[in-house]
Amino acid sequence: MSPSRLVDNFLQQLQADGLIRSSERILVGLSGGSDSVALLYLLRAVAPSLPFTLVAAHLDHAMRPQSGDDVAFVRALCGRLNIPLHCERVDVPALAATKKVGLEEAGRLARQAFLSRIAAQSGCTAIALGHHRGDQAETILHHLARGCGLHGLACMRRRRGLFVRPLLTYSKAELLAYLKEIQAEFVVDASNDELNFTRNRIRHQFLPLFATLNPQIEATLGVLAAVAAHEDDYWQGEMVRLAALLVQKDGDTVSLSVAGLLLLHPAQRYRLLHLLLTPFARKAMKEVGFRHVSALDLFLASSVPQGEVHLPGVRALRRYDQLSLSPQSLLPIKPSIIPWSLEISGPGFYPLPSGGALRIEPGESLPGGGEEVVEFDAAxxxxxxxxxxxxxxxRLRLAGMSGRKRLKELLMEQKIPLEERRRLYVLATDEILWVVGVRRSGLCFPRYGQGVWRVVYLPSNSSAAP
Structure with missing residues (x-):
């Protein structure tokens, strides 16, 4: 495509798919490199025809000594074009160390946070990014090399939320030719040639190798991304409907049945877990990948009845048939059992630290009992x-047993979660008589028609002094 036709084609694409709507205020992510500068000039050229308003934003990553020159360049450019500009500086290496991610990932997270905030402050309804067809191809190969599911092949969308990418159908060569024709200057970042960055190795080593097999490899991978995006959009809608049926939400925690998850087809289970994990990861400025979902899926399919898995931004807790997902920021300090005891000197009302109570009273007959009522031979x-x-x-001596059973084993058989076990009480003399509200021992069973001590457990929502 000749540079002179690029502007017309660009306008036709924007009008055809409604990527940018009339009267919108558009924030352009402006690094000063060729891609973002081309995007700025193209948007400025077609703005009167739609129309829309432009604002620009530049983030200094504090990664190169020349980054100050980039700031000066974009200031001068926006001044000549009469486009408002917002500039900030973020120490990306420090952010990478804090978040324990690579420099590329830290830079991407910093840019997204910065652009989203500036868009909100300046009243912009879209954020335009300069990613082109080559960037899409690099992203697909990057995801494949890192390990991804089919979801990861969808890669960058022309519009997702506030972010729009109007250049995804154009090659780098077309953009450079356009800039040459209009005699526009841009910044050349020497770090783009450094092979210690994964994306640079893909760009300079792997894509040229693929091009020897298919000269149209960038376009081919672009079609794959578009097809995958359509598939992903369909599945996303299906999973939202499925989540509405299976998932319960309580504040920042979501929970669902492990058995219900395991009944799903693996494709449904993977996508549902990905859907549920993603919001937690994004809040923590992290990403969920195929390996994270697979790790959780393997954990759920295992025979381990209780345990937890820590994934990006989320704590996945399994308690028998219940899976709970909560932010890692809500990760509780592992509770210890706080020693507490109270002497029971005779009949009466005995408050418990949890807010419940025990009521002990004499009786002459057997009322039947239950989980919250037990009777013992008074004599x-x-x-x-x-x-x-x-x-x-x-340990608890059970009826019909010659020995005593470990309480831990009994509570596991009863499928009582770890957190609840630490809150349980026992009634005892020199041996345990009753795990309160759970199981009585085989000791001191009452004799019919003889006096009994009746012990009633009153939970915190029902306890009251007689």
């Missing part, structure tokens, strides 16, 4: 007793 069980928290190594 065989004199006071004092003790109520206390569970302790490591506790």
């Amino acid at each position: 065989a069980l004199p006071f004092p007793w003790t109520v206390r928290r569970v302790q490591p190594g506790d």
Whole structure:
């Protein structure tokens, strides 16, 4: 395509797909390089025809000694074109160290946060980025090399949320030819040739190699990304509907049945997990990849009934059939069992630290009992007793057993989550009589028609003094 036709074609594409709407205020991400400068000139050329208003933003990454020259260049350029400009500086190497990500990833995260904030402050309804067809091809190969699912092949969209990429259908050569024709200057970043960055190696080594097999490799990969994007959009809608049926939300935590997840087709399960994990990762300025979803899927399919997996920005907690996802910022300090005990000297009302209580009263007959009511032979069980928290190594003598069962094993069989176990109480003398609200021992069963001590557990939502 000749440079003189590029502006007309650019306008036709914008009008055909409605990428930029009339009267919008557009923020242009302006690095000063050839791609962003070409984008700025093209948008400025077609702005009167749509029409829309332009604002520019430049982020200094503090990665090169010459970055100050880039700032001076974009200031001069926007001054000549009469386009408002916002400039800021972020220490990307320091951000990479803090977030424990690479420089490329830290730079991308910093740019997104900066541009989103400036767009909101300046009343912009879209953020235009200068990614072209070659960038799309590089991104696909980068995702494949890093490991991705089909979702990762969709790569960059022409519009996603606030971000628009009007140049995705154009090659780097076409943009350079356009800049040469209009005699526009731009900044050349020498770091783009440094092969210590993954994307640069893909650009300078792998894409040229693929081009020996297919000279149209960039266009071919662009078609693949477009097809994958259509597929991904369809699946996204399906997963939103599926999530509405299976997922429960409580504040910042979402939960769902492990059994329900495992009944899904693997393709559905992968995409649903990806959908649920992504918001947590984005809030933490991180990304969820194929390996993260696969790790969680393997964890859910294992025989481990309780455990947790830490993924980007999210803590995945399994408690038997329940999977809960919550932000890592809400990660609780691992609770320890705080020693507590209270002597039971006789009948009465005994408050518990949790807000519940035990009520102990004499009786003459057996009312039947239950999880919250137990009876003991009064003659065989004199006071004092003790109520206390569970302790490591506790054992319970069950009816029909000659020995004693480890309390940990019993609670696992009852499928009581770890967090709840630490809040349990036991009623004891020299042996445990009752795991309160869970299971009584085989000791001191009442005899029909004889006096009993009836012990009633009143949870915090029902406890009241008689």
